[in-house]
Amino acid sequence: MTSGTLLEVRGATMRFGGVTAVDTVDLTLREVELRCLIGPNGAGKSTFFKMLTGQLVPSSGTIQFRGKDITGSNPHEIARLGVGIKTQVPNVFNGLSVRENVFIGAARRKSIKHARQIVSETLSRLQLDSIADRIVGQLAHGQRQWVEIATVLAQEPDLILLDEPAAGMNHAEVLRTAELIREINRTQALVVVEHDMQFIRMIASTVTVFNQGRVLMEDDVGHVLADQRVRDVYLGKQAA
Amino acid sequence: MKIDPRWAGFLVMVALGLLLMFGLPQVLDLFGLVQMTVFVAMAMFALSQGFLWGYGGIMSFGQAAFFGLGGYAYAIAVINLGDSTLPVVIAVAVPVVFAALLGYFMFYGRISDAYIGVITLTVSVILFELVNSTSGDAYHIGAAQLGGFNGIPGVPPLNMPGDSSSPLDPGQMWYAAVGSLIMVYIVLRAILASRFGRVVVAIRENETRAMLIGYDPRFYKLLTFMIAAGVAGLAGCLFTNWGGFISPTVFSLTMSAQVIIFVLVGGLGTLLGPMIGAVGIEYLITIAGSQHLVDANLGLGIVLVAFVLLVPQGVVPLIRDKVLPFAKLVPRQSKPIPTGAEVPR
Incomplete structure (x- = not known):
């Protein structure tokens, strides 16, 4: 299974008026692969995620998930195929309890009993038991991130997109997140957007670098982080 | 045996309803x-x-x-x-089908919330x-003259199911x-x-998240809209029965x-609140109407302004979240944010 292609993006382009946020991006992801996506602010990473999940329809290019063309499909249709996303700004059900959030994630097309089982497993896996009955809107930012990750995991998707999962977390939480990502990666493919280079090193994998909407380079983590061009774009210099 | 508080609340409500159903005829x-019957409608x-707005x-x-x-259908x-x-x-059925058609174009056409109101x-x-x-x-449909602004008088009341020769008297109508x-x-x-209802509430809380999990918000909203239309239709049927008359x-x-005010006063995001709001305000209007002291509409306006300023959450949430915990009758608990309005992230 690991050799099969899970996601195949060809020439994906997203234009907003005169601005090209994502410019002819090609990206191939294998089953159960872990990929990091880095790049300076405005490089088009979040826009790219929105195209993958159907929140934005690409101006041109195609996106295939397991050989099925999902370009321009509705977000719920893409989600049903097995794509889950934790967005950059936490997208949670603020007025509901942690448990209810995760339940909604688990409950689609499953028996209530099975969903409840997934909820209790997910809650203990992410150590959310102690706050299971709290209202999510009242939790700290870091905790809300965890709730969102739990909701996505409860969906049991085959591809998980994480947009800055470690943002706003303290050191211990970052370590736990890295550990969790490695654990998830045993069975599921992930694409992780992150700025924290230490964090990238912790989950070490293939890294794709975005800059100004294009793929600057794609290589394993050691090479990417040693690359002068990558350093330059992060420091605000533009690569040649 | 410990009963889930939500179940306890539900059972108390049904018991209270039955008590009123059989008790009021003894005291009124x-x-x-008959006056209470229209309040019930x-x-x-x-x-x-309340269901459509507070939960959907x-x-x-x-x-x-x-x-x-x-x-009118009745x-x-x-x-x-x-x-x-x-x-x-x-x-x-007629309001449900009508809501299905209207709702299909509104929700599947991705009309924004404000325009749904319009x-x-x-x-x-x-x-x-x-x-x-x-x-x-x-203008007639079969034997029924529509009557324009004069409406349709002499609408036959409900009868025992299947037996048109035994119409319900006002007491039975209650x-x-x-x-x-x-x-x-x-x-x-x-x-x-x-599960359906829980997803409906989740969509109210965050439509994007629900969509990214794989729920189609359009479908859930359409169904919620149709259910609410059916309930409103049954209420309209009771109303027509009450007076034997209907007009535009x-x-x-x-x-x-008026019905928006009922919900606001009683409490958005509850089922009990709208009912209490309706009966309370209808009662006030009736009193005001018979006293001739203040104009009923003016009184209604004052009540609305007072509530928006002083009790914006409505009567039922006020009692549930402030009065009962204060009196130590139930534990203080955090409550879901009741509106579909965008909440700060």
């Missing part, structure tokens, strides 16, 4: 009971708005459209058929104007009305406790505005 004279109408997060400014459609059907059994079903409002005004202009013998209100309450509670005023803006 027939006139009082309005309470059911409020339940429709869908703001309809023209819920009277479905109330009126239910009332009147027209019962005049033609004689026996009221099928007309009651029709009174629910469209529902406009639809109720169109229906008002339409029915208002059906004066004259030419039992039918409260009985249906309790049933509707139970059905809505069951819907909200089901059921489609009026006053009707749609």
Whole structure:
């Protein structure tokens, strides 16, 4: 299974008026692969995620998930195929309890009993038991991130997109997140957007670098982080 | 045995409903009971708005459209058929089908929330104007003369199911009305406790997240809209029964505005609140109307302003979250944010 292609993006382009946020991006992801996506602010990473999940329809290019063309499909249709996303700004059900959030994630097309089982497993896996009955809107930012990750995991998707999962977390939480990502990666493919280079090193994998909407380079983590061009774009210099 | 507090609340509510159903006829004279019957119809109408707005997060400014459609559907059907059994079903079915059509274009057309308010409002005004202009013998459906702004008088009341020769007297009508209100309450509670209802509330909280999990918000909103329309239709049917009469005023803006006030005063995001709001305000209007001290509409306006300023969350949440915990009757608990409005992230 690991050799099969899970996601195949060809020439994906997203234009907003005169601005090209994502410019002819090609990206191939294998089953159960872990990929990091880095790049300076405005490089088009979040826009790219929105195209993958159907929140934005690409101006041109195609996106295939397991050989099925999902370009321009509705977000719920893409989600049903097995794509889950934790967005950059936490997208949670603020007025509901942690448990209810995760339940909604688990409950689609499953028996209530099975969903409840997934909820209790997910809650203990992410150590959310102690706050299971709290209202999510009242939790700290870091905790809300965890709730969102739990909701996505409860969906049991085959591809998980994480947009800055470690943002706003303290050191211990970052370590736990890295550990969790490695654990998830045993069975599921992930694409992780992150700025924290230490964090990238912790989950070490293939890294794709975005800059100004294009793929600057794609290589394993050691090479990417040693690359002068990558350093330059992060420091605000533009690569040649 | 420990009972889940939510279940306990539900059981208490049903018990209270039954108590009122059988108790009030003992303490009220027939006139009082008949008056209470119309309050029950309005309470059911409020339940429709409260379900749609408080749980679905869908703001309809023209819920009277479905109330009126239910009332007219019943009147027209019962005049033609004689026996009221099928007309009651029709009174629910017509608004549901109408809501399915209207809702399909609104939700699947991705109309934004504000425009849903505008469209529902406009639809109720169109229906008002339409029915208002059906004066004259030419406008009839079967044996039922539509009567334009004069409405349809002499609508036969409900009868025992399947037996048109035994119509319900006003006393029996009370039992039918409260009985249906309790049933509707139970059905809505069951819907909200089901997976469907939980997803509806989740979509109110964050439509994007629900979509990214794989739920189609359009489908859930459409179904919620149809359920609310059916409840409003049944309320309209009870209302028509109460007076044996229906006129285009059921489609009026006053009707749609009133039911929004019922929900606001009683408490958005609850089922009990809208019912209490409806009965309380209707009662106040009746008193004001018979006292001739203040104009009823002025009084209603004052009540609304007072509530928006002093008790913006409504009566039921106030009692549940402030009074009862203060009196140590129930533990203080955090409550979901009740509106569909965008919450700060």
